[in-house]
Amino acid sequence: MQAFVDENTVRGIMVAAAIADPRALGSARKVLTELRMKGQERLHFKSERDSRRREICSALVTLDVSVYIYHAATLTPKQGRPRCLELLVADLAELSATRLVLEQDDSTMKADRRVLYDAVGKHGLRDRLSYHHLRAKQEPMLWIPDAVAWCLAKGGEWPARVRPLVAKTVDVR
Structure with missing residues (x-):
């Protein structure tokens, strides 16, 4: 299994x-790239x-x-992101995942690497499991978590539209 994170x-x-x-x-990447409009490098839900x-x-x-989904509603991003990533790695261990790709955010990469190094070691x-940071335009699979997270956060009609994709939701504290 492989995981793609936003x-x-x-x-x-x-x-x-x-x-x-x-x-x-x-096949998933093919569907995703075919969804791009002319001149679009990537799908980005907030811009559609x-x-x-x-x-x-x-x-x-x-x-x-x-x-x-790992939702740390009561924590700041600086507190919540590491905790979410730790729990994700634990789940990836259970799934025997081999690759983890995170959307590259230069402001979080150093901290992410520390958290992931520790979590990967903790779970043997x-x-x-390899982990990488890539720009969304480099990996179409990153467009999926972008869309799902946007829909869930937006509310209204949007959560129901992506609910069939959501297999697990974790309330992170």
Whole structure:
């Protein structure tokens, strides 16, 4: 299994991880890249019109992907992000995941690496789980957690549109 992570900080920090079997990645990436509009480098939910968001959500729920949500509503992002990542690594250990890709945010990379190094070691994954930071335009699978986290944070009609993808929700304290 491989995991692709993005976050939303609208209502406390929410870390979303799209988890997929490596055999499903090729077809998922194809669907995602075909959803881009002409001239678009990537899908970014906060920049899309509602009609496009609906179209994208309809496509996302057809993919062979599960999303795990780690929501630290009562913690600051500086407190919550490390805790969410620690819990994610524990879940990835149970899934025998081999790769973790986080959307690159230069302001969190150093702290992320420290947290991930410790968590990977704690769960005995040093030889099994690699982790990387990539820009969203480099990895279409990062567009999934971006969309799901945006929908869940936005409320209204949006959570129901991505609910079929959400396999696990963790209230992080």
